[in-house]
Amino acid sequence: MPRAAVAVVLPHPESVTVCRYLADAGFEAIPVESADELARLLGSRDDVHLAIIDGETDLDRALEMYPLLHDGGRDIATLMLVLPRTLGRMGAGSAGTARDEYFTRPYALESLRWRVEAMLIRVENWPADGLARTALASSAESPIIEEQTLIGGQGQAEASRTGGKIVIVFNPKGGVGKTTISISVGAMLQMRKGQRVLLVDCDTITGHIAQSLGLERPRTLADAWRESAILGAAGSGTVFAAKSVAEIATVHGSGVGVLVMAESPLHTEILDPKRVADAIGEARASYDYVILDMHPDYGPLNQALFNQADRILIPVTPDVPCIRAAVQFREIAEELNLRDRLSLVINRANSGVSASDVERVVSLPALARIRSAGMLFVRAADEGKSAVERFPTAKVVDDIDRLADRLIEVTHPNAGTRQGLLSRGRIGGSFKGLFDRIMAQVS
Numbered sequence: 001m002p003r004a005a006v007a008v009v010l011p012h013p014e015s016v017t018v019c020r021y022l023a024d025a026g027f028e029a030i031p032v033e034s035a036d037e038l039a040r041l042l043g044s045r046d047d048v049h050l051a052i053i054d055g056e057t058d059l060d061r062a063l064e065m066y067p068l069l070h071d072g073g074r075d076i077a078t079l080m081l082v083l084p085r086t087l088g089r090m091g092a093g094s095a096g097t098a099r100d101e102y103f104t105r106p107y108a109l110e111s112l113r114w115r116v117e118a119m120l121i122r123v124e125n126w127p128a129d130g131l132a133r134t135a136l137a138s139s140a141e142s143p144i145i146e147e148q149t150l151i152g153g154q155g156q157a158e159a160s161r162t163g164g165k166i167v168i169v170f171n172p173k174g175g176v177g178k179t180t181i182s183i184s185v186g187a188m189l190q191m192r193k194g195q196r197v198l199l200v201d202c203d204t205i206t207g208h209i210a211q212s213l214g215l216e217r218p219r220t221l222a223d224a225w226r227e228s229a230i231l232g233a234a235g236s237g238t239v240f241a242a243k244s245v246a247e248i249a250t251v252h253g254s255g256v257g258v259l260v261m262a263e264s265p266l267h268t269e270i271l272d273p274k275r276v277a278d279a280i281g282e283a284r285a286s287y288d289y290v291i292l293d294m295h296p297d298y299g300p301l302n303q304a305l306f307n308q309a310d311r312i313l314i315p316v317t318p319d320v321p322c323i324r325a326a327v328q329f330r331e332i333a334e335e336l337n338l339r340d341r342l343s344l345v346i347n348r349a350n351s352g353v354s355a356s357d358v359e360r361v362v363s364l365p366a367l368a369r370i371r372s373a374g375m376l377f378v379r380a381a382d383e384g385k386s387a388v389e390r391f392p393t394a395k396v397v398d399d400i401d402r403l404a405d406r407l408i409e410v411t412h413p414n415a416g417t418r419q420g421l422l423s424r425g426r427i428g429g430s431f432k433g434l435f436d437r438i439m440a441q442v443s
């Protein structure tokens, strides 16, 4: 079944070529020749989510069509082909909505396709029924999250941000490499970069860091807190100090401290989100990096943790479902004022969509690319080791090495000499505003 309908208003034979290309990519591309035809199409169907219109060969006709797409309760995202000099004349006051974009000839079909893909992902995830709203609504219901200044921005959490860095590894999709990257980059920072690392399995449902590192039944945060509650209750007036996460963590052979939240997804009530986030925050005093491998959800625990993060790594495999999940998260992160902390890590980067297309579609810069390494990670896990220990000379471990270097650079932007990182990493899509959208051409 086609994924979305796109009206294509381009001259022959360009229209045929574009429609065929978009159809191959799974869209229903509908060629349209006149304003009347467009009006009939929009009158008869409500699943046309995007229109590509040509304002270069016939600007007047394009301007006639434009209101059809935006008036009378409609707001159909429009990708308009215009001359570069026309762009300048259109100005920021044009009737365009935030969803509209522009491009110029010449363009590559592949780029056009990805632009269409990106626009449709945005249209479909935005706004009213999008998860961003759901996330905010649930945070408003939760006094814990409100206290954590989601509404006011980053004030409190930012102010207390000294010492070690908290790095979250998150993508709302499973199976994309969150756990693999958490373990590998943790081991790399500890073993080769001289950093003290705490690796935290925050996934109380499907987490498998302990098993992957050959740790049998390590002491969990939930266990430790339950014990301290019991001892505290029995302690006849003695003030009982709960142990810090550094004291609870188990040390792996790589030197990395490993903390598991809970052994079972049941009975995790003791893991109050604010208390967990505070305890993780306090671990900054004992470690240089605290790496959190997250369960893919937007619940109160994850929101409280997001707020503590210095950097959020989003592993993305180069396929459409994963890219969509990353776009969704980027939009939610914007709502939560977290966008500046996001970086992609392109995992299995040597397959599928190119890394630069992934960056452009998601509108975030990638910190590093990790190649596909066959069974290497599985084999290391079978021996209870990280890939860094087990396969130190593998190419994929070089990729992890580079990722660790770049992570150090972005989390300590003033420390190193490689200052170009942040500016080099930025791409067009990360800038806000109409002007920038206009300038982000398909070429």
Ligand SMILES: Nc1ncnc2c1ncn2[C@@H]1O[C@H](COP(=O)(O)OP(=O)(O)O)[C@@H](O)[C@H]1O
Residues within 6 Å of the ligand: 173, 174, 175, 176, 177, 178, 179, 180, 181, 347, 348, 370, 371, 372, 373, 374, 375, 376, 377, 378
């Ligand atoms: N770059 C890679 N090369 C080879 N296998 C990988 C790579 N990244 C992840 N995997 C494998 O893919 C599977 C899912 O990865 P995982 O890290 O568990 O994903 P997530 O934590 O996002 O659910 C695991 O079996 C892992 O070994």
Ligand SMILES: [Mg+2]
Residues within 6 Å of the ligand: 178, 179, 180, 203, 206, 207, 208, 293
């Ligand atoms: Mg995982």
